[in-house]
Amino acid sequence: MTRVGFLSAASAATYSKNWDVLKAALRDAGHIEGKNIEFEVRWADGASDRLPELARELVRRKVDVIVTHGTLGALALKQATATIPIVCVGISDPMASGIVASLARPGGNITGFSILSEQLYEKRLALLKEAVPRIRRVAFLMNPGNPVYGPMFESMQATAKSVGV
Numbered sequence: 001m002t003r004v005g006f007l008s009a010a011s012a013a014t015y016s017k018n019w020d021v022l023k024a025a026l027r028d029a030g031h032i033e034g035k036n037i038e039f040e041v042r043w044a045d046g047a048s049d050r051l052p053e054l055a056r057e058l059v060r061r062k063v064d065v066i067v068t069h070g071t072l073g074a075l076a077l078k079q080a081t082a083t084i085p086i087v088c089v090g091i092s093d094p095m096a097s098g099i100v101a102s103l104a105r106p107g108g109n110i111t112g113f114s115i116l117s118e119q120l121y122e123k124r125l126a127l128l129k130e131a132v133p134r135i136r137r138v139a140f141l142m143n144p145g146n147p148v149y150g151p152m153f154e155s156m157q158a159t160a161k162s163v164g165v
Helices: 012-029 046-059 071-080 117-129 149-163
Strands: 002-008 037-043 065-069 086-091 108-116
Touching: 002 012, 002 046, 002 071, 012 037, 012 065, 037 046, 037 065, 065 071, 071 086, 071 108, 117 149
Parallel strands: 002 037, 002 065, 065 086, 086 108
Antiparallel strands: none
């Protein structure tokens, strides 16, 4: 029986569709819950400060692999284990946040995909300026407790100066 851990900063109610898609894809690949796969699911219910303890809990449960989404979940799991494989979905810049050493050779026990949102935010700002040439001020709302926003904000400031915002 394969034991899959799942860690989310979200709540079951807000992330249930995504969770259902993952389980359906696994089922389509022949992984039947209760027959050859079981899930250990941990929801932080929007309280990201709970992620480190939930990550350690999954490690104590001795799951075979852990799936997470978002940078904070990936960071919590990186601190909790260096041996259990971790699959990250939709993290921002994994190098800037310290999740992996490089994109070409991430090293360690972490894999997955990145949304590289820093570059997307830069492009969105440039497109906004192109669409609304007279724009002079733009607000950037961020969670200061999420380490991904520091480099992203610095990048946004540089892009803003280059496009005259």
